Amino acid sequence: QKEVEQDPGPLSVPEGAIVSLNCTYSNSAFQYFMWYRQYSRKGPELLMYTYSSGNKEDGRFTAQVDKSSKYISLFIRDSQPSDSATYLCATLTNNDMRFGAGTRLTVKP
């Protein structure tokens, strides 16, 4: 069983749409849950992180973690063409980070 599962997409939405990105994970020991954004030919950059269960909001972005169902979500409101990128979920325990496959998102003007 893969430790972090993520639908690779691709996902294409019109500008202004609400985007929902999701991951599931298998190891209940994971403590931190991150969303990274990766533009083409660049390294991943941290978008948001949460610790344990709950919601976290940062501008147009909301991250949710449900530890009971081992489910991680990222919502993007009022999506913009500049949001077009690959979004990677990741989990962390101690020093060990595990990534999902990444979902390629395109926001069309």
Add this chain to the structure above:
Amino acid sequence: EPEVTQTPSHQVTQMGQEVILRCVPISNHLYFYWYRQILGQKVEFLVSFYNNEISEKSEIFDDQFSVERPDGSNFTLKIRSTKLEDSAMYFCASKERTSGGLLLYNEQFFGPGTRLTVL
């Protein structure tokens, strides 16, 4: 703003050759990592390094791989005898200190990557 740098940006090598990928982590960071991303696949953890020794490594990181911090600024990944399947983007990352609890998350900062092509 401090950033992780990696050289070269693209390395082409023949199968069986040794390659060394170089990284300069952010200067006050203590934890160092290598990841790889085969084209179209997920980012995979290779190894973490702290206090001049490997702290964790994945099953990918076999005897063909080694890491070194030869001086106070560089962090290198060596592949002894490259194989075709080693072709990938290799990302270096660094972190200031370990994470602990809600207020003590420490972000890993990634470099731009080195694209390794093995022919």
